Amino acid sequence: MAAVSTRMPGEREVVDTADVFGLLADPGRLRLLVALLEGEMCVCDLAAVTGLSESSTSHALRLLRAHRVVSVRRHGRIAYYRLDDAHVRMLLDLAFAHTEHTDAIHPEGHCRGGNGDG
Template sequence: MTTQLEPDICEDVCIHEQLVEKVKKELPRAEQMMELSNLFKALGDFTRIRILEALLSSELCVCDLVSVLDMNQSAVSHQLRVLRSSKIVKFRKEGKNVYYSLDDNHISQLINQGLNHVLESR
């Protein structure tokens, strides 16, 4: 019964309908985009970036990080928690100390590439 000769029935909409459909199909799954935005969100903080840049040099215990960042220990621990829960850093316990390091080198690549962008775009 319904005639579907032309893809757009209404000519006057601004939307590029078929392009929009194509783009929609090429989008990653919402869940993956959510994870991606959460990853970037975890990287998107000055304190956490400093922690990660420090860990790029070396595995460090919490009090080392406190000293490098010149911040109070509680603040550092809270940010380490964020990084842990996003699986950006890993840690090992040794006596009273906890040593943190980058979880894998995907992360260091991301950070380095981001830094390159920042350095080159000036």
Template sequence: MEALPPLEVSEEISSVFKLLGDPTRTRLLYTLLDAGELCVCDLAEATGVTETTVSQALRLMRSSGVVIGRRAGRNVFYRLSDGHVRMLLDVTRAHIDHDTSKS
């Protein structure tokens, strides 16, 4: 089966989808998609969660390569790592919108 990815690749794909499996992380990603780049305090305010929760989520997303940070003085500003993450979020939202319009 040519389309079947190797086990290691399947595990990496699964870990990205696990990140999206948490509503808080998903909201953070969509906030970054919309805003471009934000610090922890701005992400916390925009999503209504604590800075501690945002920091923990960003740590996971950074280690998975979904977001990257840029240090500016005492603050770190986060953004989506690349266009593939943007595309994944856009396609996922389009899929959900498509399914709800069928009902």
């Protein structure tokens, strides 16, 4: 038990880490981040590839930027967003690798296979 207690992160670190996972938990924000894996994109292109409205895209990007997950570069009136941290790329890669190799059981009763007995 002492070894576990020694490795336990501080409260602030736990809360900050939970915030990052909370940001990744929203499907719209997750789609934006996946799109940004390919490189820098403007709001209108991000909206088009994710199926979000430009307003929803801008709102999500402001939140991601406030948490330093993405950064912005302005060229005239156009804002270009990119991932701000290689750790986010690693988290996304690991999360998608995990979901590809597991069959999640969802508490809502939906399973990936679609047969409803999850």
